[in-house]
Amino acid sequence: xxxxxxxxxxxxxxxxxxxxxxxxxxxxxxxxxxxxxxxxxxxxxxxxxxxxxxxxxxxxxxxxxxxxxxxxxxxxxxxxxxxxxx
Amino acid sequence: xxxxxxxxxxxxxxxxxxxxxxxxxxxxxxxxxxxxxxxxxxxxxxxxxxxxxxxxxxxxxxxxxxxxxxxxxxxxxxxxxxxxxxxxxxxxxxxxxxxxxxxxxxxxxxxxxxxxxxxxxxxxxxxxxxxxxxxxxxxxxxxxxxxxxxxxxxxxxxxxxxxxxxxxxxxxxxxxxxxxxxxxxxxxxxxxxxxxxxxxxxxxxxxxxxxxxxxxxxxxxxxxxxxxxxxxxxxxxxxxxxxxxxxxxxxxxxxxxxxxxxxxxxxxxxxxxxxxxxxxxxxxxxxxxxxxxxxxxxxxxxxxxxxxxxxxxxxxxxxxxxxxxxxxxxxxxxxxxxxxxxxxxxxxxxxxxxxxxxxxxxxxxxxxxxxxxxxxxxxxxxxxxxxxxxxxxxxxxxxx
Numbered sequence: 296x297x298x299x300x301x302x303x304x305x306x307x308x309x310x311x312x313x314x315x316x317x318x319x320x321x322x323x324x325x326x327x328x329x330x331x332x333x334x335x336x337x338x339x340x341x342x343x344x345x346x347x348x349x350x351x352x353x354x355x356x357x358x359x360x361x362x363x364x365x366x367x368x369x370x371x372x373x374x375x376x377x378x379x380x381x
Numbered sequence: 382x383x384x385x386x387x388x389x390x391x392x393x394x395x396x397x398x399x400x401x402x403x404x405x406x407x408x409x410x411x412x413x414x415x416x417x418x419x420x421x422x423x424x425x426x427x428x429x430x431x432x433x434x435x436x437x438x439x440x441x442x443x444x445x446x447x448x449x450x451x452x453x454x455x456x457x458x459x460x461x462x463x464x465x466x467x468x469x470x471x472x473x474x475x476x477x478x479x480x481x482x483x484x485x486x487x488x489x490x491x492x493x494x495x496x497x498x499x500x501x502x503x504x505x506x507x508x509x510x511x512x513x514x515x516x517x518x519x520x521x522x523x524x525x526x527x528x529x530x531x532x533x534x535x536x537x538x539x540x541x542x543x544x545x546x547x548x549x550x551x552x553x554x555x556x557x558x559x560x561x562x563x564x565x566x567x568x569x570x571x572x573x574x575x576x577x578x579x580x581x582x583x584x585x586x587x588x589x590x591x592x593x594x595x596x597x598x599x600x601x602x603x604x605x606x607x608x609x610x611x612x613x614x615x616x617x618x619x620x621x622x623x624x625x626x627x628x629x630x631x632x633x634x635x636x637x638x639x640x641x642x643x644x645x646x647x648x649x650x651x652x653x654x655x656x657x658x659x660x661x662x663x664x665x666x667x668x669x670x671x672x673x674x675x676x677x678x679x680x681x682x683x684x685x686x687x688x689x690x691x692x693x694x695x696x697x698x699x700x701x702x703x704x705x706x707x708x709x710x711x712x713x714x715x716x717x718x719x720x721x722x723x724x725x726x727x728x729x730x731x732x733x734x735x736x737x738x739x740x741x742x743x744x745x746x747x748x749x750x751x752x753x754x755x756x757x758x759x760x761x762x763x764x765x766x767x768x769x770x771x772x773x774x775x776x777x778x779x780x781x
Contacts, residue, residue, distance in 0.1 A: 303467050306395040334484050338468035342490035349467040366537035379466035 296366065298324065299373040307335040316372075321352055322362040324372055339374065349379035388401035400557035401440040401479035412736055413478065413778045414744055415459075417446035418754060420770035422461060431742055431756040434765045447562060448731055450477075450507045452533070453614045453779030454515055459778075460534040462504035462520065462747045471604065472503045472520070474534045487536035489528035491544060499524055503561040506731070508570035521567035525549075525584045526557035527596065540598035540672065543582075543590075551599065552618050554586035562729050562773050569625035573632050579768040581627060581635065588620035605653035623669045624730040631678035636710075638671035638683055638730070645710050656710025660685065664697045664704070664715075670733035674741055674758075679709040680732075682716075682735070682743055682759060684728040703743065705759050718764035720753065731774035746772030 298316050300308050308314050316331065318324035322344070329336035330359065339350045344362065346352065352359045353373035354366070390474045401407065406426045414425035414434075418520040421439030428434075433685045434674040439738050444463045452458035457476055464470040472485040478731070491499045503581070510529075512518025520528040520537060527540040566585055573579035578595035588603040601618040621640035628634040631647040643657030643666040657666025667688025674680035687693045696702070701724040702717035727748040736742040743755045750769035 301467075303465055306399070310395040333486065335473070337488060337490070338471065341469060342493055343495060343498055343500050344493070345465075345500065347469050372485075376467035 296324070296369060297371045298328065299371065299375075301374055301376045302325060303376055304335055304364075304374065307332040318366065320362065320366060321347050321354070321359065321372065324366065325362070349377045351375045351377045383537070396482065397492075398442050398471070399440055401438045401483045401518065403437050404480070406435040407437045407478060412738070413451070414754070414765070415449040415451065415774070415778060416746055416766070416769065416772060417449045417461070417731070417774035417778045418750070418770040418772050419445055422446045422449055422479065423766070423769060425752060425765055431738065431754070434754070436766050438479070440482075441473070443698040445503075446773065447503060447505050448507045448774045450509065450774070452509050452518075452774050453778075454509060454512060456778070458533050460507055460518060462507055464503055467619065470501050470522070472504055472534055472537070481724045483535075485530075485535055485537060488524055489526070490536040490539070491526055492539055492541075496545075497550065497556075501526060502559060503566065504528075505561055506568040506570060508572065510570050512574065514577055515694065519570040519572070519580075521570055523559075523561045523564065523566035523584065525553040525565060525567040525587060527567055527570070527582065529596075530638045538771075539594045540591070542594075543599055544758065546599055548599075552590065553584055554619055564732070568730065569622065569626040569633075571625065573627065574629055575632055578722075578726055581625060583622040583625040583637075585640075586619065586621045588618040589625055589635075590618075602646075602651060603653070604651055605646075605655070606637070606639055606644060607655070609641050613707050624669055624671050626673050628673055628678045630676055634678050634709075635683050636671050637672065638668050640667070641686075642666045643668075643671065643683060643710065653711075656706070659706075659711060660704065660713050661715075664702075665689070667692075667694075669730035670728055672733050672735050672743065672747070675735060677707075679740075680705065680707045680758075681710065682733070684745055686727060693725075694727050699723050699724045699725050703745070703755075703759050703762075714761070716755075716759040717762070718760065719755075726751075729773055731776075732772050734775050734777050736777040742777070744775050744777060748772060748777045 316327040411429045412427040418421040421442045423438035448462045459475040461473045471488040501522045506521035508519045516533045518530045526552045527543040528537045549730045569583035571581040590599045591602045624638045635646040637644040645655035660666045674684045685696045690756040704713045752766040754765045
């Protein structure tokens with residue numbers, strides 16, 4: 296599936312804003328991303344498997360914080376940064 | 382290549398912003414002052430006589446740099462504690478003073494399934510390990526976790542003896558309070574130069590703790606320290622040390638700038654003495670940093686801040702000054718020559734340091750983005766850089 300990468304994470308993807316990754320769940324896709332782009336997962340998900348406060352995942356236009364959510368029939372996952380900073 | 386679709390960003394190097402590109406003067410001999418800020422890393426490069434300084438950077442523009450430290454054991458390994466407003470905490474390493482960077486392949490993190498549910502919010506404090514343990518580092522975090530690397534900061538392991546200590550939940554006050562460098566964190570990791578298994582650390586909040594077995598077990602070390610914010614002033618822990626320093630030439634001597642005063646402890650004694658009682662009453666003895674003369678265990682510098690009323694934490698009376706003691710805290714002298722007559726400075730706990738030259742250089746950075754330096758042990762001050770982002774840390778490195 297296509298994964299949209301927000302600008303804070305493109306240091307890991309060689310600057311790519313869109314990449315491909317596979318998996319049955321959000322967590323699986325993030326694991327696949329980390330295999331391709333080592334280190335990217337830990338910037339998004341903490342060591343207890345929780346999506347970090349200022350990151351969001353969007354599936355089919357809906358915000359999702361459940362990393363076990365299935366991805367059947369979806370062809371795009373959007374990673375975005377949430378409100379933070381100043 | 383796994384990128385897909387239109388990707389105008391792919392043509393640029395996304396890590397270019399990490400690098401410190403302007404190298405003129407940076408790769409010459411002389412002191413380097415590493416300035417960690419809320420918005421990136423800067424380096425002040427000094428001539429060997431410390432008369433001329435040039436500012437380089439930023440590296441990591443937009444990243445929060447809590448601490449940047451060059452390994453004194455090799456004079457070239459730079460380790461940086463970083464995060465951004467969105468992304469999780471990590472550690473970057475450079476072997477060429479910021480020209481190129483590598484991220485830790487295993488950043489500091491609690492163990493999955495942690496019984497407290499802890500996750501590192503910020504890597505806050507970095508301390509090189511003992512002189513005879515090349516490549517070893519300690520990191521303090523928010524919440525109050527301790528981590529160790531034995532490969533120059535590439536992979537980090539939890540120090541289980543601390544993080545999983547049965548009393549951690551009692552010792553670590555307000556672990557969920559966010560706001561680093563404010564709020565809760567583990568800081569001031571001190572490794573005894575005579576015995577690498579002898580460690581001290583500070584918790585905000587929680588107090589000072591000591592281990593004599595390499596971090597396997599710990600005990601509080603707070604007798605004599607005030608805890609004015611607690612109903613029982615004689616508690617064994619729950620204090621708020623802001624910065625704790627062990628003297629390298631007299632390792633039995635500790636100094637501490639606490640939320641409630643300035644203290645000294647001479648081991649094997651176990652009761653801190655409030656040397657801040659000897660400060661002028663109208664200045665008080667509240668502040669964040671405390672810095673040591675590298676050779677004279679009796680000489681120490683502090684940067685007092687207003688801890689009255691609602692705790693402005695700015696220069697008392699709007700008159701910034703460093704205070705120095707040359708008799709282990711028995712008396713203090715005001716050092717403000719060259720500093721502005723009026724100013725409302727805040728200096729964070731990591732934002733003051735000394736160099737190893739003779740006379741000793743003293744440096745501090747303000748939350749208003751100024752770096753001040755003295756090449757004569759605080760007698761006179763000059764502004765070395767201004768208009769920087771909020772300064773979180775200042776460290777000096779004598780690089781090769």
